[in-house]
Every structure is written in structure tokens, then in C-alpha cells.
Amino acid sequence: MDIKKAVIEGKIYEIEELISQALESGKASNDILKEMISGMEVVSDLFERKVYYVPETLLSAHAMQRGLDIIRPLLNYDKVEVQGKVLIGTVAGDVHDIGKNLVSMFLEGAGFEVKNLGRDVPTQVFVEETRKYKPDILGLSAMMSTTIVKMREVIEALEEAGLRDDVLVIIGGAAASESYAREIGADGYASDAAKAVKLCEKLMKERGKRELVKEIPRSHAARHA
Ligand code: B12
Missing domain, CATH: 3.40.50.280 (Cobalamin-binding domain)
Known part of the structure; x- marks a missing residue:
């Protein structure tokens, strides 16, 4: 199981584990984000082709959201001057x-x-x-x-x-x-x-x-x- 697959299959608990392992092994948070987004693209396609219905899609959305919550504080906050x-x-x-x-x-x-x-x-x-x-x-x-x-x-x-x-x-x-x-x-x-x-x-x-x-x-x- 990788991060992309965890989003596609809506593995809410596994995704936490996979992300912390990836971070521990030195993977950049941006790369983790990219994997999650590409997982969500697959989900969109499955939903549109009616392979996935609302329940499966919702699980994927929850896994994605969980992943985003973990990654969010790790993004670059170094800029002190507010852009707007x-x-x-x-x-x-x-x-x-x-x-x-x-x-x-x-x-x-x-x-x-x-x-x-x-x-x-x-x-x-x-x-x-x-x-x-x-x-x-x-x-x-x-x-x-x-x-x-x-x-x-x-x-x-x-x-x-x-x-x-x-x-x-x-x-x-x-x-x-x-x-x-x-x-x-x-x-x-x-x-x-x-x-x-x-x-x-x-x-x-x-x-x-x-x-x-x-x-x-x-x-x-x-x-x-
Ligand atoms: C996940 C999903 C769900 C999840 C939502 C979970 C959640 N918390 O978001 C659930 C299962 C709940 C759901 C429910 C429904 N969904 Co839905 N869903 C999707 C799906 C598959 C993926 C959306 C997604 O998350 N994409 C991934 C993200 C990263 O992409 P994104 O949302 O497009 O966002 C990017 C850009 O659009 C942009 N962006 C987004 N917002 C903003 C705002 C600003 C200001 C800017 C500048 C840019 C920007 O930047 C984002 C990041 O790059 C889409 C398919 C699709 N093609 O979009 C259908 C889709 C949107 N859903 C659809 C439908 C019909 C429904 C339901 C009516 C289904 C039903 N029978 O119940 C319900 C509606 C519920 C409601 N009242 O809102 C249709 C809408 C069709 C239409 N034209 O009206 C779609 C298009 C699927 C389809 N082709 O039929 N859905």
C-alpha cells in the first residue's frame, strides 16, 4: 500500500501511518501532497465512470482530508510578510x-x-x-x-x-x-x-x-x- 493507493481505497487509518513513515524516511511534504492529489484524480475518474458511488468516494475524501490535515502544518510558513x-x-x-x-x-x-x-x-x-x-x-x-x-x-x-x-x-x-x-x-x-x-x-x-x-x-x- 502506498499513499496514492490509500487515498484511492479510502484507507483513513493507514494513510496516517504511511505519511508518518514517508516523512521519517525523509520524503518532502510536497511530494506526499502530489501523491495524494494524483490519488484523488483516480477517484474522480472512477466516480465519473460510475465505478465508485458516493460511499466509496466519501471514504477517499476522508482519507484525503486526513492526509491534508497532517501535511498542512509542514508547509512553508517562513514568509513573515503577509501577501494579503x-x-x-x-x-x-x-x-x-x-x-x-x-x-x-x-x-x-x-x-x-x-x-x-x-x-x-x-x-x-x-x-x-x-x-x-x-x-x-x-x-x-x-x-x-x-x-x-x-x-x-x-x-x-x-x-x-x-x-x-x-x-x-x-x-x-x-x-x-x-x-x-x-x-x-x-x-x-x-x-x-x-x-x-x-x-x-x-x-x-x-x-x-x-x-x-x-x-x-x-x-x-x-x-x-
Ligand atoms: C469527491 C467528490 C464528492 C465527495 C465530496 C467530499 C468532500 N469533502 O469534498 C462526496 C462523495 C460527498 C460528493 C457528493 C456529491 N457529488 Co461529488 N464529486 C466528487 C469528485 C469525484 C471529486 C472532487 C474532488 O475532490 N476533486 C479533487 C480536487 C483536488 O479537485 P477540485 O475539487 O476540482 O479542486 C481544484 C480546482 O477545482 C480548484 N478550485 C477548487 N475550489 C476553488 C476555489 C477557488 C477560489 C479557486 C481559485 C480554485 C478552486 O483548485 C482545486 C485544487 O487544485 C467530483 C468529480 C470531479 N470531476 O470534480 C464529483 C462531482 C463534483 N460530484 C458530483 C455530484 C453530482 C455529487 C452529488 C450530487 C452525488 C449524489 N448523487 O449525491 C453529491 C452532492 C453533494 C452536495 N450537496 O454537494 C458531480 C457534479 C456534477 C455537476 N456538474 O453538477 C461531479 C462533477 C461528478 C460527476 N461528474 O458527476 N462528491
């Missing part, structure tokens, strides 16, 4: 969150401060959190043709609340696209987590970097003391 603040969530009615969590992790790794609202987030919660948290960028994720309409709803609700000019809105997820972003007046679209980082960096450059200092996670604080 990002608020991110999956729109109402949609419980898909693996991709959105990956985007969140990649952004944190690249030096963004991220508040992750989770999944199935009501439109008004996006609005209220935008008001309170004051993000530079709001990231919306939607994986289904039935839930993508919520992205437009969030943008309209931000306009109604007088907040639209204060925040850049980016979209992503299997149901989203560049043309849909243009259609609903979003500021950008990215098809994967690495491109999402590039997009946020580009948008922040255009907007002007904020003078913020990131809180360094405790485990890393000694190195900066």
Missing part, C-alpha cells in the same frame, strides 16, 4: 471542499493569511464575514452546475451591502470557468491551487501590497526569535 488576506468557502448547497481546502493550504504556504469558512456557506455569511474580516480577496468554490449560481448571488449580495468595491472576488471549482467569471463580474478564475496562488499574487500586485505582519506558528517561532 483571503476569505474562502464553498457556496451554499455544495459540500465539496477538498479542492477549496487545497487552495487554502497553497495560499497559506505562499504567505497569505487565510480564513476558511468551510463548505455549504450561506450567501449572507460570505457577506457578513467580508464585512468583519475585511479580506483583500474572497474565494468562492462551487463543484456543481446546480450550485454555481450561488457565486453570482454572492457578488450581487456584496454589491447590495456596499462591499463589492472593497474586495476582489475569485472563483474556482469544477463548475466554474474563466467565461463564467467574466459573466458574473468576478475578478478572476483559477483551475487549480497553484494557479490560484499565482492569480492572488497578481491581483495583490495590482491592488498594492498591505502592510501586515503574519503571526508565525508556534512551532516555527523559535527560528525567528
Whole structure:
């Protein structure tokens, strides 16, 4: 059993063991992440070909999530200067969150401060959190043709609340696209987590970097003391 297979077969307990063995043997956390992502690609294919149904897919998603939780603190947190603040969530009615969590992790790794609202987030919660948290960028994720309409709803609700000019809105997820972003007046679209980082960096450059200092996670604080 390897890490990729543990994701494909939804081995929640084995994946913890496999990841700690891999880390002990000196494997880079990025390589472990790549293996997990390629496992999830196989799962997507199996689900689409109706070899996997919801229960099997859910097990894989749990194994993937468990793996992400282990890897997350190991990603690079060395950048002390914050690139910007990002608020991110999956729109109402949609419980898909693996991709959105990956985007969140990649952004944190690249030096963004991220508040992750989770999944199935009501439109008004996006609005209220935008008001309170004051993000530079709001990231919306939607994986289904039935839930993508919520992205437009969030943008309209931000306009109604007088907040639209204060925040850049980016979209992503299997149901989203560049043309849909243009259609609903979003500021950008990215098809994967690495491109999402590039997009946020580009948008922040255009907007002007904020003078913020990131809180360094405790485990890393000694190195900066
Ligand atoms: C795993 C999965 C599930 C899991 C979700 C577990 C979880 N915690 O996320 C479970 C089993 C719960 C599930 C349930 C359902 N699912 Co489902 N699911 C999938 C599957 C197979 C993989 C999604 C995934 O995790 N991919 C891996 C990640 C890494 O990729 P990703 O999500 O695309 O994310 C990347 C990019 O999109 C982007 N990105 C994502 N979010 C964001 C946000 C921003 C701001 C940016 C910039 C970028 C970005 O970056 C990410 C990282 O690189 C997809 C198939 C597919 N092709 O997507 C179907 C799929 C999304 N599901 C589908 C369906 C139909 C359902 C169900 C209705 C099934 C059912 N009969 O119950 C339910 C819906 C439940 C609900 N109300 O939401 C359909 C949607 C079809 C459609 N067009 O509407 C899909 C496309 C499968 C299919 N072809 O039929 N599903």
C-alpha cells in the first residue's frame, strides 16, 4: 500500500501511518501532497465512470482530508510578510471542499493569511464575514452546475451591502470557468491551487501590497526569535 493507493481505497487509518513513515524516511511534504492529489484524480475518474458511488468516494475524501490535515502544518510558513488576506468557502448547497481546502493550504504556504469558512456557506455569511474580516480577496468554490449560481448571488449580495468595491472576488471549482467569471463580474478564475496562488499574487500586485505582519506558528517561532 502506498499513499496514492490509500487515498484511492479510502484507507483513513493507514494513510496516517504511511505519511508518518514517508516523512521519517525523509520524503518532502510536497511530494506526499502530489501523491495524494494524483490519488484523488483516480477517484474522480472512477466516480465519473460510475465505478465508485458516493460511499466509496466519501471514504477517499476522508482519507484525503486526513492526509491534508497532517501535511498542512509542514508547509512553508517562513514568509513573515503577509501577501494579503483571503476569505474562502464553498457556496451554499455544495459540500465539496477538498479542492477549496487545497487552495487554502497553497495560499497559506505562499504567505497569505487565510480564513476558511468551510463548505455549504450561506450567501449572507460570505457577506457578513467580508464585512468583519475585511479580506483583500474572497474565494468562492462551487463543484456543481446546480450550485454555481450561488457565486453570482454572492457578488450581487456584496454589491447590495456596499462591499463589492472593497474586495476582489475569485472563483474556482469544477463548475466554474474563466467565461463564467467574466459573466458574473468576478475578478478572476483559477483551475487549480497553484494557479490560484499565482492569480492572488497578481491581483495583490495590482491592488498594492498591505502592510501586515503574519503571526508565525508556534512551532516555527523559535527560528525567528
Ligand atoms: C469527491 C467528490 C464528492 C465527495 C465530496 C467530499 C468532500 N469533502 O469534498 C462526496 C462523495 C460527498 C460528493 C457528493 C456529491 N457529488 Co461529488 N464529486 C466528487 C469528485 C469525484 C471529486 C472532487 C474532488 O475532490 N476533486 C479533487 C480536487 C483536488 O479537485 P477540485 O475539487 O476540482 O479542486 C481544484 C480546482 O477545482 C480548484 N478550485 C477548487 N475550489 C476553488 C476555489 C477557488 C477560489 C479557486 C481559485 C480554485 C478552486 O483548485 C482545486 C485544487 O487544485 C467530483 C468529480 C470531479 N470531476 O470534480 C464529483 C462531482 C463534483 N460530484 C458530483 C455530484 C453530482 C455529487 C452529488 C450530487 C452525488 C449524489 N448523487 O449525491 C453529491 C452532492 C453533494 C452536495 N450537496 O454537494 C458531480 C457534479 C456534477 C455537476 N456538474 O453538477 C461531479 C462533477 C461528478 C460527476 N461528474 O458527476 N462528491
